[in-house]
Amino acid sequence: MAWQQLHLQCEKANVDLAEALLLEAGALSIALDDAGDQPLFEPLPGESPLWDEVILTGLFDATTEVGSRQAVEQLSHDIAAQVQASRVWLSAVDDKDWEREWMSHYHPIECANNLWIVPNWLTPPDLNATNIIMDPGLAFGTGYHATTRLCLDWLTEQDLKDKVVIDYGCGSGILGIASLLLGAKQVYAVDIDPQAVLATNQNAERNDVAGRLKAFLPEDFTDYCAQHDVIPVDVIVANILAKPLIGLAPYFATLMAPQGRIVLAGLIESQTEQVSAAYAPYFALDPKHAFTAQEDQHWQRLSGKFTY
Template sequence: MAWQQLHLQCEKSKVDLAEALLLEAGALSIALDDAGDQPLFEPLPGESPLWDEVILTGLFDATTDAGSQQAIEQLSHEIAAQVQATRTWLTAVDDKDWEREWMSNYHPIQCANDLWIVPEWLTPPNPEATNIIMDPGLAFGTGYHATTRLCLDWLTEQDLADKVVIDYGCGSGVLGIAALLLGARHVYAVDIDPQAVLATNQNAVRNQVGNRLQAFLPEEFTDYCSKNEVIPVEVIVANILAKPLIGLAPYFSTLIAPKGRIVLAGLIESQTEQVTEAYQPYFALDPKHAFTAQEDQHWQRLSGTFTS
């Protein structure tokens, strides 16, 4: 089966109308992309921010009347007039095994101290290394993101033997699983996304550490902590974003043991001062690890040692 894509660029105020018109015309799916270079930070739950100028891409089955070249060309003129599109264009897409196509973009990643992240459909390059076998599913955290790599590198430098770790904002569970493979006794993984909780549990079983990892939604973890003696813990790793990290500072201080360590990630350079101010009432910064970053990335790592 072949496919036709209709692309159109319009102002964000016209996106809802454009989507409705594309769906009404038989589009099987619609993708939204930035028409310029306008950054959007991760939204809070319930928020759906858009760029000022948006490119909509409607996908049509080229074997149907609605997806024929003539029909799509006519549709592009009609929708463009109604949404004041600044430009429209068509592209053809060859059919592929889409369920497996995304896998071709992933490959084994070598982190510090011979730690590897290996997609489950590939063979580990070094079977003797510490290999995290991953399938991210619908969750964030394949190990390719700079903040994830920084946290993984940090974990390989720690003595985690028999320690209890909280992976807050666990995504696919890669950081918590790494901690267990590096010697941690138990991991509590927490995420606001039910898909992340599911992916974390599945990846823990895949790496044969499922009996030492528990994954929760935040409210579930709070309830669990109130009924069980699971805190204080020795290490917290939180690879999230600046705004939620700032709000979590008082809560994190109740979870960590004296002289425990907390690593925060997901910041851009301009946010480090604000995050530092939020954590200073509860934590003392470790000068060795505060604000270190790869020079070719704008992401920062912040770590501190609990002193109260």
């Protein structure tokens, strides 16, 4: 056994103290996990929300004096008392090739209509299919989440030939890249996270579509639109959250061509009525394209037709 892990469950008010004590004692890394089943929605840049009850896991090198089981066991008693931990336990971890371990959890995914998502270190199962080559580690949007999968399925059902698409909240760029592989002539990808812009550009290079995809931070996209003939566009795909979707409704209306199509994703079922109300002045919702994913009951997609 090469590693010892010390697990502590405590209230979020004591997390900072627990982290400091673990690091002071020689922990090589600390992981934070939800102790219950409390959802945390995607934070804005600079925000670091925590669950009410948190499990901290400190990793120690078992080959050192401070990382021996006896030392970590004694440490667990000392820290638990100071942070009022409700649970404390130890576990041993075998040494592994950690650089490759995470890669074993990813595999090619077949979406609708012969569209595949393939991790960039694997060979596509079907070389004749439409294959999106992705790095799953850079940003949200690997295809393993229901919101992403259903947006991809919707895209495969559309006639995207020569269409201009906006992927708003692009994450990894997977929806914009899929649009280009399915026939779109141009994609504008937008995200508030600079890492997402970087990831989108890198994944576009991997899929040989970089020449037809431009990625921006929101303010840069606004400036670009003012200087170039971008709008109106044919399709907007926005896989984000209810609050920003509601706020973006008037802005999205200014971007779309008559009879354009918009797909909204990332909201829980109880939020659909509020989101629908925000878009009703600008878009006519098509009930045939509003449904809840069977594999994820906390997601609903709305698809509408622009009516200006």
